Amino acid sequence: MTNHNLIQLEDIFTYQDKGEWPIVDSHLLSTTYKNRWEMADKLFAELDQDLFNKVNKKVVHDGWQDENIPEKSFSKKLSGSAFSNDDDFMIGPNDWDGRNPKIGDYVQRRKVYIYDWTKDELQHTTEAIDYFVGMHEAFKPVLEHYLYECYSDQLDLIEKLLYKLMIIQYNTPTATEDNRTEHRKFSTERFGDEHCDETLGGLHLGENYTEFRAKNTKSNEWEPIHLVDDKMLWMFGEDAERSGLIPTYHGMQHNPDKDLNTRYSIIFDLSARYKQ
Numbered sequence: 589m590t591n592h593n594l595i596q597l598e599d600i601f602t603y604q605d606k607g608e609w610p611i612v613d614s615h616l617l618s619t620t621y622k623n624r625w626e627m628a629d630k631l632f633a634e635l636d637q638d639l640f641n642k643v644n645k646k647v648v649h650d651g652w653q654d655e656n657i658p659e660k661s662f663s664k665k666l667s668g669s670a671f672s673n674d675d676d677f678m679i680g681p682n683d684w685d686g687r688n689p690k691i692g693d694y695v696q697r698r699k700v701y702i703y704d705w706t707k708d709e710l711q712h713t714t715e716a717i718d719y720f721v722g723m724h725e726a727f728k729p730v731l732e733h734y735l736y737e738c739y740s741d742q743l744d745l746i747e748k749l750l751y752k753l754m755i756i757q758y759n760t761p762t763a764t765e766d767n768r769t770e771h772r773k774f775s776t777e778r779f780g781d782e783h784c785d786e787t788l789g790g791l792h793l794g795e796n797y798t799e800f801r802a803k804n805t806k807s808n809e810w811e812p813i814h815l816v817d818d819k820m821l822w823m824f825g826e827d828a829e830r831s832g833l834i835p836t837y838h839g840m841q842h843n844p845d846k847d848l849n850t851r852y853s854i855i856f857d858l859s860a861r862y863k864q
């Protein structure tokens with residue numbers, strides 16, 4: 589088995605006490621999956637309704653609107669028998685506050701979800717889809733390690749586990765070269781709110797440029813977390829509390845570098861459905 593640099597539970601408790609992070613170098617991220625951002629680019633460039641219908645035998649369309657601001661924040665959701673895709677929209681920055689005449693600007697977050705069953709359910713595939721299906725397979729042992737290492741005391745309560753690999757893109761389709769940074773900042777502020785995930789945990793497999801931040805478990809201060817150099821971080825979700833671990837509160841902080849454009853991150857979630 590590939591050496592994933594897995595961390596033992598006693599060290600994790602020590603890290604949380606000291607305010608350090610369960611973050612390690614990943615050999616796979618620096619080799620086989622080095623080109624993950626190019627592949628993410630490819631995946632989102634090719635992914636349209638046509639391809640989605642080809643890949644998935646069954647497709648369910650769904651929509652979502654923020655109940656308080658339905659015109660400003662909404663989503664299109666596609667659930668397929670093989671994989672799923674959500675596109676989340678926020679209008680703005682110009683149109684958001686309503687003071688200026690409307691110009692139809694918006695920012696977008698796109699997510700692709702790869703599951704345990706994706707590989708067997710593909711009716712059609714592409715290089716990029718195969719790549720991320722392979723990534724699911726390659727990193728699943730890391731999630732299994734943390735499942736048995738951190739949550740063995742609650743396994744009896746769990747009915748079902750879900751291993752969901754998320755490839756996430758943040759883009760600014762209506763920005764110009766001149767206001768790209770402003771659109772990126774708006775997007776990060778809208779989508780990057782502080783939260784902890786409704787999971788047992790999640791393996792953060794990096795971002796193409798640094799915007800991720802998390803709350804230190806000792807000082808409670810926000811800290812930028814540098815995941816760009818093939819690092820991976822084990823994050824704790826809210827169900828980790830049942831095992832005496834502190835959930836990882838996280839969010840995004842705008843990176844003002846003028847040369848930056850589309851942002852990607854990859855996160856592999858482990859969640860539980862509990863017995864009733």
Ligand SMILES: [Fe+2]
Pocket residue numbers: 783784785838
């Ligand atoms: Fe999250």
